[in-house]
Amino acid sequence: MRRAMERLTRGVARASERAMRGANGGTREPVSAVRAGAVTAVVTGTAASAIVAGGASAVACAGESESKNARAATEEKSDGGKGIGKGETKTPTVVFVLGGPGAGKGTQCANIVRDFAFVHLSAGDLLRAHMKSGSPEGNMVAEMIKQGQIVPSEVTVNLLLDAMRASGEDRFLIDGFPRNKENRDAWENTAGFDCDFVLFFDCPEDVMTTRLLGRNEGRSDDNIETIKKRFVTFRESSLPVINYYEKLNKVCTVNSDQSPEDVYAQTKGFFSKFA
Ligand SMILES: Nc1ncnc2c1ncn2[C@@H]1O[C@H](COP(=O)(O)OP(=O)(O)OP(=O)(O)O)[C@@H](O)[C@H]1O
Numbered sequence: 001m002r003r004a005m006e007r008l009t010r011g012v013a014r015a016s017e018r019a020m021r022g023a024n025g026g027t028r029e030p031v032s033a034v035r036a037g038a039v040t041a042v043v044t045g046t047a048a049s050a051i052v053a054g055g056a057s058a059v060a061c062a063g064e065s066e067s068k069n070a071r072a073a074t075e076e077k078s079d080g081g082k083g084i085g086k087g088e089t090k091t092p093t094v095v096f097v098l099g100g101p102g103a104g105k106g107t108q109c110a111n112i113v114r115d116f117a118f119v120h121l122s123a124g125d126l127l128r129a130h131m132k133s134g135s136p137e138g139n140m141v142a143e144m145i146k147q148g149q150i151v152p153s154e155v156t157v158n159l160l161l162d163a164m165r166a167s168g169e170d171r172f173l174i175d176g177f178p179r180n181k182e183n184r185d186a187w188e189n190t191a192g193f194d195c196d197f198v199l200f201f202d203c204p205e206d207v208m209t210t211r212l213l214g215r216n217e218g219r220s221d222d223n224i225e226t227i228k229k230r231f232v233t234f235r236e237s238s239l240p241v242i243n244y245y246e247k248l249n250k251v252c253t254v255n256s257d258q259s260p261e262d263v264y265a266q267t268k269g270f271f272s273k274f275a
């Protein structure tokens, strides 16, 4: 286990270095927007699942300790392989981690990495590293993040795939991606394989707002104006992606309006086959 952790740490360090040098930038967008055209309502006190796929029953595997999809993810790949590195033939295992801003994605990914052999790649972190490059593209990314918008997909997908290759590993938690249909299409077209499942942290907006305002990490988007925009972006652009995966029965939902420990107790059930 220690060796695995060392490998992961080395992989992530290489990935971060590469992102800092990287050529592309990305934007991100804000979280909760009601889907299907209702741009307005801020769903204070309402968990996103209530507006995903038209109702609360849309959850594919919440309540199960291990989903059909999580199980499938652990099985030997039988698709002939679509590796991400040169000469690689094994299709990596990818879990997309989604949820509104402040839902606790990063917090729970750290727990999963501690207990299971996954590399955590946060699209937002990669974009923030890229924005520090000071390049014109990095500056564009910085502005988009401040406005709560989603960065052009090519930028984000390239950063993610570069980081995956640089890690040398084959199991990834991809946090904060895909944020919209364009992200998803770009992933499919560029990576050529889909995620194994989507881990969705569902949390009411008022709870997420309180968390973001208390995060205190100096992020340019953790202010009330940008938070509101991020929620709109989430509702309008990201929830439809979750709906898409719901229809494929690939979404594992966790209620993240609980203590971090209770959230993780539910989360880790979806990873038991990776132990
Ligand atoms: N279950 C929880 N209960 C209370 N606070 C939490 C919980 N989970 C995370 N937090 C805190 O809320 C803040 C946001 O958490 P985190 O950064 O993990 O969210 P996120 O979904 O990754 O956010 P973003 O999408 O904006 O990057 C952090 O300060 C974190 O410590």
Ligand SMILES: Nc1ccn([C@H]2C[C@H](O)[C@@H](COP(=O)(O)O)O2)c(=O)n1
Pocket: 026, 027, 028, 029, 030, 101, 122, 123, 124, 125, 127, 144, 145, 148, 149, 150, 151, 152, 156, 175, 176, 177, 178, 179, 183, 221, 230
């Ligand atoms: N796929 C993505 C992910 C993130 N961004 C931008 C827009 C977000 O508001 C910002 C911060 O992301 P977070 O750390 O909250 O996940 O990064 C994007 O454009 N595309």
